[in-house]
Amino acid sequence: MEKLDERKVKILQAIIRNYLETGEPVGSRTISKYTDLNLSSATIRNEMSDLEELGYIVQPHTSAGRIPSDKGYRLYVDTMMSDKIQEVEDMKEMLLEKADKMENLLKQVAKLLAVNTNYATLVTSPQYRSRKVKFVQLTEVDEEQLLAIIVIEGNIVKNKMIVLRDPVNSEIVLKMNLILNTFLQGLDPSEINLQIIKKIRDQVGGYYDLIGDLLDAITQAINEEEDIQTYLSGASNIFKYPELGDMQRASELLYALEEKKELSDFIAGKTSNDDETGIQVYIGTETPMEAMRDCSVVTATYQIEEGVFGKVGIIGPKRMDYEKVVGTLQTLITQLDDIFKKKT
Amino acid sequence: MEKLDERKVKILQAIIRNYLETGEPVGSRTISKYTDLNLSSATIRNEMSDLEELGYIVQPHTSAGRIPSDKGYRLYVDTMMSDKIQEVEDMKEMLLEKADKMENLLKQVAKLLAVNTNYATLVTSPQYRSRKVKFVQLTEVDEEQLLAIIVIEGNIVKNKMIVLRDPVNSEIVLKMNLILNTFLQGLDPSEINLQIIKKIRDQVGGYYDLIGDLLDAITQAINEEEDIQTYLSGASNIFKYPELGDMQRASELLYALEEKKELSDFIAGKTSNDDETGIQVYIGTETPMEAMRDCSVVTATYQIEEGVFGKVGIIGPKRMDYEKVVGTLQTLITQLDDIFKKKT
DNA sequence: GTTAGCACTCCACATCATTGAGTGCTAACA
DNA sequence: TGTTAGCACTCAATGATGTGGAGTGCTAAC
Numbered sequence: 070m071e072k073l074d075e076r077k078v079k080i081l082q083a084i085i086r087n088y089l090e091t092g093e094p095v096g097s098r099t100i101s102k103y104t105d106l107n108l109s110s111a112t113i114r115n116e117m118s119d120l121e122e123l124g125y126i127v128q129p130h131t132s133a134g135r136i137p138s139d140k141g142y143r144l145y146v147d148t149m150m151s152d153k154i155q156e157v158e159d160m161k162e163m164l165l166e167k168a169d170k171m172e173n174l175l176k177q178v179a180k181l182l183a184v185n186t187n188y189a190t191l192v193t194s195p196q197y198r199s200r201k202v203k204f205v206q207l208t209e210v211d212e213e214q215l216l217a218i219i220v221i222e223g224n225i226v227k228n229k230m231i232v233l234r235d236p237v238n239s240e241i242v243l244k245m246n247l248i249l250n251t252f253l254q255g256l257d258p259s260e261i262n263l264q265i266i267k268k269i270r271d272q273v274g275g276y277y278d279l280i281g282d283l284l285d286a287i288t289q290a291i292n293e294e295e296d297i298q299t300y301l302s303g304a305s306n307i308f309k310y311p312e313l314g315d316m317q318r319a320s321e322l323l324y325a326l327e328e329k330k331e332l333s334d335f336i337a338g339k340t341s342n343d344d345e346t347g348i349q350v351y352i353g354t355e356t357p358m359e360a361m362r363d364c365s366v367v368t369a370t371y372q373i374e375e376g377v378f379g380k381v382g383i384i385g386p387k388r389m390d391y392e393k394v395v396g397t398l399q400t401l402i403t404q405l406d407d408i409f410k411k412k413t
Numbered sequence: 414m415e416k417l418d419e420r421k422v423k424i425l426q427a428i429i430r431n432y433l434e435t436g437e438p439v440g441s442r443t444i445s446k447y448t449d450l451n452l453s454s455a456t457i458r459n460e461m462s463d464l465e466e467l468g469y470i471v472q473p474h475t476s477a478g479r480i481p482s483d484k485g486y487r488l489y490v491d492t493m494m495s496d497k498i499q500e501v502e503d504m505k506e507m508l509l510e511k512a513d514k515m516e517n518l519l520k521q522v523a524k525l526l527a528v529n530t531n532y533a534t535l536v537t538s539p540q541y542r543s544r545k546v547k548f549v550q551l552t553e554v555d556e557e558q559l560l561a562i563i564v565i566e567g568n569i570v571k572n573k574m575i576v577l578r579d580p581v582n583s584e585i586v587l588k589m590n591l592i593l594n595t596f597l598q599g600l601d602p603s604e605i606n607l608q609i610i611k612k613i614r615d616q617v618g619g620y621y622d623l624i625g626d627l628l629d630a631i632t633q634a635i636n637e638e639e640d641i642q643t644y645l646s647g648a649s650n651i652f653k654y655p656e657l658g659d660m661q662r663a664s665e666l667l668y669a670l671e672e673k674k675e676l677s678d679f680i681a682g683k684t685s686n687d688d689e690t691g692i693q694v695y696i697g698t699e700t701p702m703e704a705m706r707d708c709s710v711v712t713a714t715y716q717i718e719e720g721v722f723g724k725v726g727i728i729g730p731k732r733m734d735y736e737k738v739v740g741t742l743q744t745l746i747t748q749l750d751d752i753f754k755k756k757t
Numbered sequence: 758g759t760t761a762g763c764a765c766t767c768c769a770c771a772t773c774a775t776t777g778a779g780t781g782c783t784a785a786c787a
Numbered sequence: 788t789g790t791t792a793g794c795a796c797t798c799a800a801t802g803a804t805g806t807g808g809a810g811t812g813c814t815a816a817c
Contacts (some may be wrong), residue, residue, distance in 0.1 A: 096779050109791050114780065132779050132798045207551050210564060218562055219574070220554060226572045228562070304648070305671050308664035316660075320652035323667070327649055440810050453760050458811065476767045476810050 071121070078149070079106060081118050085137045085145045089388045092312060094134030122269075139353040139387070142365070146350045146391050158367055165366065174408075176300045178381065183303025186394055188385035189326060191220075194298040195335050195379035200291055202253045207246045207283075212236055217283065217292050227290040234278055241276065245283065248272050258291045299333040301326055310386040313363055325360040326384065332358065336368050336382040350399055355389055365389050369398040371405045418466070422493070424460050425469055427532040429481045429489050433732045436656060438478030483697040483731070486709070487662060489694045515539075518752075519646045521546045522725065526745065527647025530674050530738055532729035533670060537677050539644040539715075539723035544635055546597045549591045551627075561627065571634040579620055585620065589627065592616050602635045619676055636692050643677040645670055654730040657707055668685055669704040670728065676702065680712050692742055709733050713742040 073081070083104045087095045120126050125141040128134075139143070175192045177413060179301050182190040184411055189197050201222040208216045215231040215377040252269055253261065260283060268313070269280055307313055313322060335357055347370035356366050368382045381401065427448045431439045441457040457712050459621055461479055464470050469485035472478075479550070519536045525697070526534040545566040548613055552560045559575040597605065605628060613624055648670050657666060669676060679701050691714035705728070712726045726744065727738050 094779090098779080108777090111781095111791055111793090112789085115790090118781080128625075128780085130798065132777095132796085202554075203554070206550070206552050206562075208562070210547070210568065216562075216564065216570060218550075218552070218560075218570075220552075220560065224554060224558065224574060226560060226562075228570045228572065228688040230568060230570075302671070305664055305668040306769065308660055308667070316652055316663075319660075319663075320649055323652070327646070408417070408431075438810090442810080454758085454810090455760055455812095456761090459759090462812080472811085474767065476765085476808095478810065 073125075076106065077116055079104060079139075080113060081120055081141060082115075082145065082149050083127060083373060084120075084135060085141060085149075089390060090135055092135050092310065092386075092388055094129055096134035099134070137274075137387075139355065141353075142352045142387060142391075146352070157296040172298070175298075175379070176302070178401070179300040180403070182381065182383060182397065183306060185397060186385070186390075187303070187306050187309060187382060188383050188389060188394070189303045189306050190381040191326070191329070191332065191336060191338060191382045191384065192302075193372050193382075194300075199347055200257055202256050202287075202291070205246070205249045205253055205287065207242050207249070209237075209239065209242055215242070215254040215283075217286050217290065219287055221291060221390065229290040231282055231286045234282070237276075244273065245276075245279075249283070249287075253287070258288045261288055262346070263338045284326035286402075287384075299329040301329065306385075310388075312388070313386055315410045318360075318363065322364065325358055325361060336366070336380045347402070348395055350391065350395070363387060365391075365396045367391070367398060369402050371402050417464075417469075418599060419465060420450065421460055424457060424462055425481075425485060426489065426493050426596055428461075428464075428470060428479060429485060429493075430481055433734060436730075436732055438473055440478035441719070445476070445482075452610075457729070464490070481731075485701065486696045486731060487699075507664050516642070518641075519723070520646070522745070523644040523646035526725065526727060526741065527650060529645075530727060530729070530734075531650050531653060532727050532733060533645070533647045535646075535670070535673070535676065535680060535681060535726040535728065536644045536725075537720045537724045538644075539717050540641055541698070546600050546631075546635070549585050549590070549592070549593045549597055549631065553583065553586055559586070559627075561630055561634065563631055565635060573630040573634040575626055575630045578626070581620075581623065581752050587625075588617065589620075589623075593627070593631075597631070602632045603630055641677060643673045645673065651728075654732075656732075656733055657730055662704075662707065665704040666708065667736065669702055677727075680710070680724045692739055694735065694739070707731060709735075711735070711738050711742060713746050715746050 073343065083100050086093050087099060087103060097110040097117055100113045100117075101110040102110055117126065120141075121128065121135065125136045125144065128360060129136060170200055171194070174196060179190045179192040182192075203220040203222055203224070204219040205220075208218070210216050210230070213233055215233060215237070217229045217231055219229070221227065238275060248269055250271075256265070265286045266280065266284060269284075271279075272301055273280060304323060307319055307322060313319055317344075323379040349368050351366045351367065351368070354362055356362075363386065364384055365387050366382055366384050367378055367389075371379050371381060373379065381398065383389075383398065385394070424444060428439050431443060441454040441461055442459075443694050444457045445452055445454040461470065464485075465472065466478065468482055468490060470479040471482045473480060476724060515538070519538060522533045523536040526536075547564040547566055547568070549564075550562040552633070554560050554574070557580075558576055559577060559581070561573045561575055562574070563571045565571065592613055594614075596609055600609070610624065610628060613628075615619060617624060617637075631751055648667060651663055651666060657663055693712050695710045695712070696707065698706055700706075701709065707729055707730065708727055709731050710728050711733075715723050715725060717723065725742065727733075727742065729738070
């Protein structure tokens with residue numbers, strides 16, 4: 070790739086900035102006035118012609134101004150963005166207000182981001198890597214039901230009701246409690262196999278059905294919700310950007326957002342590696358989804374504790390305000406870090 | 414209100430049916446051919462003129478056909494709908510597949526409905542009337558944390574981590590367990606007041622901070638999620654109906670759907686009274702929301718157990734296929750009933 | 758009471774001209 | 788050699804205009 074001289078860079082920057090604001094193709098005269106380069110429109114035209122040849126900008130049609138290409142945006146995001154400082158001080162307060170439950174917190178985050186940025190946002194629930202059993206606790210609810218509480222590494226609490234086939238007495242429950250804990254502590258659900266079951270059965274002697282039911286329930290509870298939850302907010306913001314707005318496109322896009330599967334796979338999938346802040350930008354066709362060819366996606370990774378990650382994604386038009394979005398995400402991530410540190 | 418003679422009813426019915434299918438204003442000639450009345454278009458015109466005067470149909474503009482008014486739809490829904498039998502046999506199976514957790518079940522329901530009907534659907538989580546404590550169980554997690562598990566009437570399980578200010582020993586935890594249960598069993602969160610706290614403090618003697626923290630955590634856990642959750646699905650279906658489709662409208666509507674508060678208040682709010690099946694239909698301006706003036710909403714109530722209700726709402730264009738929607742909801746409700754009965 | 762016929766209305770659609778923003782190119786200038 | 792002014796050209800957007808067709812209302816005849 071040819072290196073751009075400084076003037077070309079400035080012009081490209083001006084074009085992108087202007088386009089981000091207006092959403093309209095920008096012409097040479099505009100740039101001539103907009104920048105402090107003091108160049109006539111004609112000169113700009115020549116430069117723009119070059120920039121187009123190099124692939125940084127494109128013309129939607131012959132007699133229109135230029136708009137940035139994906140390549141142009143990419144250059145802008147990679148090298149030209151100044152680190153704006155963000156004024157999202159109040160975010161933290163608002164976050165803390167309802168942050169008592171993880172699920173609510175994440176919903177809150179999604180909404181907050183959507184309102185702040187005017188784009189659609191997607192937050193995925195954290196993915197717990199480790200699923201080792203910390204301890205199990207059985208409690209009698211009534212004659213017919215037993216409540217199993219399972220605490221997993223990272224203090225995730227799961228619970229499951231077990232319907233009893235035969236009545237049991239408190240003594241048995243106590244015994245079970247003890248035995249289950251001895252055998253299951255520190256185990257992964259994948260490690261709960263027939264051998265373990267056999268050992269437990271040998272220990273207890275009898276109650277085969279019950280043991281089977283219990284272990285079933287426990288593994289089920291642990292594995293439950295393995296499918297990452299995703300929280301979507303601000304989808305209606307899509308309509309604020311006319312370039313996404315012809316029914317057809319908007320419909321597809323909205324469908325893609327609703328049908329979160331593919332999107333959240335994409336967002337959650339890649340662990341960021343190149344950027345130390347964990348923020349990544351996907352422009353246009355850099356996203357894997359057809360419906361999003363006119364969009365850009367900015368993702369960030371938050372960390373709850375060692376090894377427990379979740380993702381935040383912002384979906385907007387290609388002309389999204391990258392600086393603001395990246396800035397907002399950066400502060401958000403630090404805020405979240407603070408909150409989680411405090412909680413633990 | 415004047416009574417319509419049989420012929421007028423037939424014509425009105427034909428108009429509505431036709432409009433439901435096509436979404437276009439329907440003219441006299443169409444009806445003349447469409448029905449088995451063997452009347453010329455001129456006669457139909459006269460009748461239509463009458464129907465318009467009576468307010469059952471309207472003309473979007475002078476030289477166009479007629480479309481049903483809200484009043485017309487209302488009559489149709491109230492009296493003219495034949496009870497179609499629905500072919501949603503497979504629904505039940507699909508439902509059971511992932512029905513292990515209430516939240517997942519409801520999401521599943523919303524999605525299923527959206528896919529089946531091609532409208533947007535909204536499901537609200539059940540509202541538990543009774544919040545009486547069944548029992549409480551404290552467990553030590555580690556030196557710094559205590560896990561409180563609270564089971565509420567209806568076997569709703571809540572849990573909460575409590576960070577300890579001072580270390581405690583197992584003996585104290587056991588004692589607390591016992592005392593908490595004796596005092597809290599059968600109480601509503603509103604009944605946990607200073608008197609109770611005082612009584613508990615007297616019993617334990619000391620550990621004032623701990624008791625305060627515990628009771629705080631417990632009441633918090635009980636009240637948490639009192640705000641009804643709502644699950645939205647199939648919002649992108651909106652775009653399938655051109656009459657909702659000019660950007661402006663669609664945007665407002667989508668926003669209303671996303672900003673679930675108002676909508677879910679409305680859907681959850683009224684307890685159905687007039688229809689024994691609990692299914693209610695709101696047409697156009699019968700809904701309280703401005704953004705939905707071009708929509709109809711059909712709601713149904715499901716029951717988990719005595720006194721525990723949730724709602725299901727389907728949002729579509731006024732020309733929604735009322736028969737199908739009502740039918741589908743009816744079978745859904747019975748399916749849900751089955752599932753919940755089985756579970757308990 | 759029903760029907761045929763006709764004048765009328767008005768939206769939808771296509772056609773056409775106009776406008777204006779923007780370009781590319783060339784020639785002149787510094 | 789880089790910059791600029793000028794000019795012809797392109798093309799989307801806009802608006803005016805005309806036409807066709809679907810549909811109505813009304814009247815007169817059956």
